[in-house]
Amino acid sequence: MLPLFDKIKENVLESQVKKSIFRVGIPNTDRKRVLIMLGNVFLHLHPTKVRTSGVKLRYTWCAGGLSFFLFLVLTLTGVLLMFYYRPTVDLAYTDMVDIREQVPFGIMRELHRWSAHAMVIMVMLHMFRVFMTGSYKPPREFNWVIGVILLVLTFLLSFTGYLLPWDQLAIWAITVGSNMAKATPFLGAGGPGAEFLQLNGVPLIHAGDDARFLLIGAKELGGITLNRFYVLHCILIPLVAIIFMAVHFWRIRKDGGISGPM
Amino acid sequence: MDTIIHWLKEVINYFSYPSWSFSMFAICFISALFIRRIWTRQGLVLFLLAVTLGGWAALKDENFNTTLLKPDNAPIFLMVYGFGICLFVAMMQAHNNDRRMEQKLPPAEKETSDQKTWVWPDLVYIELLCMILCTVGLVVWSLTVRAPLEEPANPGNTPNPSKAPWYFLGLQELLVYFDPWCAGVVMPSIIVIGLMAIPYIDVNPKGNGYYCFKDRRLAILTFMTGFFIMWNFLIPIGTVLRGPGWNFFGPFEKWTPHKVVALTNVNLSEYVWVRWLYPMGNWLHLNWMSGGLPVTDNTLSLHNLWQVFKKEFLGIGFLVFWFLYLPGAMARGWLRGFYEKLGFGRYSVAIFLFLTMALVPLKMYGRWLANLKYIVDTPWIKF
Numbered sequence: 001m002l003p004l005f006d007k008i009k010e011n012v013l014e015s016q017v018k019k020s021i022f023r024v025g026i027p028n029t030d031r032k033r034v035l036i037m038l039g040n041v042f043l044h045l046h047p048t049k050v051r052t053s054g055v056k057l058r059y060t061w062c063a064g065g066l067s068f069f070l071f072l073v074l075t076l077t078g079v080l081l082m083f084y085y086r087p088t089v090d091l092a093y094t095d096m097v098d099i100r101e102q103v104p105f106g107i108m109r110e111l112h113r114w115s116a117h118a119m120v121i122m123v124m125l126h127m128f129r130v131f132m133t134g135s136y137k138p139p140r141e142f143n144w145v146i147g148v149i150l151l152v153l154t155f156l157l158s159f160t161g162y163l164l165p166w167d168q169l170a171i172w173a174i175t176v177g178s179n180m181a182k183a184t185p186f187l188g189a190g191g192p193g194a195e196f197l198q199l200n201g202v203p204l205i206h207a208g209d210d211a212r213f214l215l216i217g218a219k220e221l222g223g224i225t226l227n228r229f230y231v232l233h234c235i236l237i238p239l240v241a242i243i244f245m246a247v248h249f250w251r252i253r254k255d256g257g258i259s260g261p262m
Numbered sequence: 263m264d265t266i267i268h269w270l271k272e273v274i275n276y277f278s279y280p281s282w283s284f285s286m287f288a289i290c291f292i293s294a295l296f297i298r299r300i301w302t303r304q305g306l307v308l309f310l311l312a313v314t315l316g317g318w319a320a321l322k323d324e325n326f327n328t329t330l331l332k333p334d335n336a337p338i339f340l341m342v343y344g345f346g347i348c349l350f351v352a353m354m355q356a357h358n359n360d361r362r363m364e365q366k367l368p369p370a371e372k373e374t375s376d377q378k379t380w381v382w383p384d385l386v387y388i389e390l391l392c393m394i395l396c397t398v399g400l401v402v403w404s405l406t407v408r409a410p411l412e413e414p415a416n417p418g419n420t421p422n423p424s425k426a427p428w429y430f431l432g433l434q435e436l437l438v439y440f441d442p443w444c445a446g447v448v449m450p451s452i453i454v455i456g457l458m459a460i461p462y463i464d465v466n467p468k469g470n471g472y473y474c475f476k477d478r479r480l481a482i483l484t485f486m487t488g489f490f491i492m493w494n495f496l497i498p499i500g501t502v503l504r505g506p507g508w509n510f511f512g513p514f515e516k517w518t519p520h521k522v523v524a525l526t527n528v529n530l531s532e533y534v535w536v537r538w539l540y541p542m543g544n545w546l547h548l549n550w551m552s553g554g555l556p557v558t559d560n561t562l563s564l565h566n567l568w569q570v571f572k573k574e575f576l577g578i579g580f581l582v583f584w585f586l587y588l589p590g591a592m593a594r595g596w597l598r599g600f601y602e603k604l605g606f607g608r609y610s611v612a613i614f615l616f617l618t619m620a621l622v623p624l625k626m627y628g629r630w631l632a633n634l635k636y637i638v639d640t641p642w643i644k645f
């Protein structure tokens with residue numbers, strides 16, 4: 001019985017199909033442990049060996065890794081939601097209701113929303129961990145800066161997504177947020193200094209061209225705002241975030257891997 | 263029994279008012295960081311028990327139950343537990359390493375930092391495990407709590423209170439004390455710039471790559487003050503304790519739109535010209551003193567600029583003192599060592615960020631203790 005089992009196992013694990021995909025068999029020798037890391041584009045984000053102290057859960061809390069994982073969960077569930085959701089004033093809310101009521105055991109929206117909240121918290125925790133281990137100190141200063149940009153992008157991702165259900169919670173939260181843009185010094189119609197920017201008595205900064213207008217695409221929250229936030233939320237900010245994450249991960253390795261005492 | 267509970271709730275309501283709760287939290291939090299006995303496993307267990315039992319007991323109250331369990335408040339729970347546990351994990355290791363270094367031992371991380379671990383299988387499996395646990399947590403959460411969906415958007419029906427997403431509620435809370443240009447635009451920008459500047463300001467080479475507290479006290483206390491006291495503490499305040507009209511409601515108070523709060527906030531210039539100089543001028547028979555608040559308009563004429571300056575001289579003087587005099591004085595005084603280590607450029611940036619950060623609680627206390635509205639109130643910009 002056992003020899004047969006071993007035979008099957010070997011045939012599966014060392015088969016041509018498996019080898020063609022993974023290039024290495026069972027990683028049971030050091031050589032193969034190196035090869036499996038180098039031969040796989042995803043695993044190859046990692047080096048083949050890392051500092052033992054940096055692997056410990058109590059050191060990193062896996063907070064950066066989980067931030068990235070939550071980002072992936074959000075991408076997946078977000079794409080599934082995009083199949084059903086149409087970003088127009090007439091349809092957005094009813095699509096939400098449909099996603100909620102018409103799908104038996106449907107939890108895509110729940111997964112997406114709770115993961116988004118979790119990601120915001122996880123990124124803040126990751127920043128806290130990096131601070132507490134002093135990992136922003138040389139040579140990792142620049143990666144901390146990239147991290148701060150990622151933190152801002154995470155907030156923006158969550159903020160733009162908040163509008164999409166087009167319910168009371170959504171539009172009023174975004175109203176409160178986008179009203180702040182109105183108060184931008186010089187660039188917001190209600191901000192300090194804007195009144196000085198005039199040309200022959202004609203104001204240059206007004207409700208039709210100020211920072212708030214740039215954000216919401218109109219003088220009042222409306223269909224164009226929804227469209228704008230949809231594009232920002234589903235395309236532009238994720239793209240930018242991915243680029244910065246790529247730099248972030250690249251720099252972790254170039255800066256000598258996870259930090260540790262000298 | 264009921265009267266005791268009732269009385270207890272009243273006490274908690276009273277001391278939840280931001281002036282009290284903010285001060286108590288700040289003092290307790292900062293002093294706790296120094297007390298080693300808190301940062302142990304027993305401490306963590308006690309913390310979790312206290313939060314869970316306290317929260318459970320408080321949720322029995324109908325009013326607290328309705329405000330806390332609003333649809334999108336789930337992250338508040340995650341925040342309290344997540345930040346609490348992580349704070350313990352960090353401070354436990356920090357104090358442990360401090361203790362080791364007092365005994366001339368290297369930090370605990372050093373014991374394994376020269377060894378290497380295979381990523382496959384060790385790290386990959388840890389990551390896999392984390393992902394699975396995270397997924398299970400998310401699925402359970404999603405199955406048990408529905409994502410909120412309120413009535414369809416209606417621009418004609420403004421809910422009271424209107425709140426930003428939870429992570430911005432600390433900033434929205436600051437709108438009580440600062441104008442939107444400040445709390446909504448300038449402060450967030452300075453926070454972001456300040457965070458980015460940290461690695462270039464903190465030139466202390468100690469504590470790179472391991473947890474510690476003693477060797478990095480100034481850096482850690484500053485960061486924690488910003489992160490826990492000013493950002494994370496104000497979020498639940500804005501979420502749970504601010505009801506209709508952004509008025510304060512204690513955790514066990516019912517939200518009603520009819521709560522009337524007397525608005526008696528006073529500008530610094532009114533204190534100066536009306537409350538201090540006016541009676542003094544009358545007494546000394548000095549007309550220029552007893553003239554009351556100088557009259558201003560929003561023209562840019564020299565006369566008006568002078569009037570504005572006259573009216574706001576104390577506030578402007580204070581800001582000049584704060585941002586121009588203090589940095590120099592401190593560089594020559596008790597921050598001399600700091601200044602010499604950082605050099606002029608870094609020191610200027612660092613001290614500007616410190617002082618700006620300190621202005622936030624300063625103005626909050628101005629409001630709480632003296633109903634202070636604006637420190638400087640010009641027709642063009644109010645601070």
Ligand code: HEM
Binds near residue numbers: 063064071126
């Ligand atoms: C979307 C957000 C982010 C993702 C996905 C992410 C991901 C990661 C990952 C996977 C690591 C490896 C170590 C670990 O897991 O802790 C890491 C390290 C690091 N992160 Fe992030 N991060 C994010 C945001 C941030 C933020 C907000 C900061 C700081 C402000 C930051 C600064 C750093 C630094 C300095 C390191 C190197 C730490 C070390 O070597 O110990 N990251 N990040």
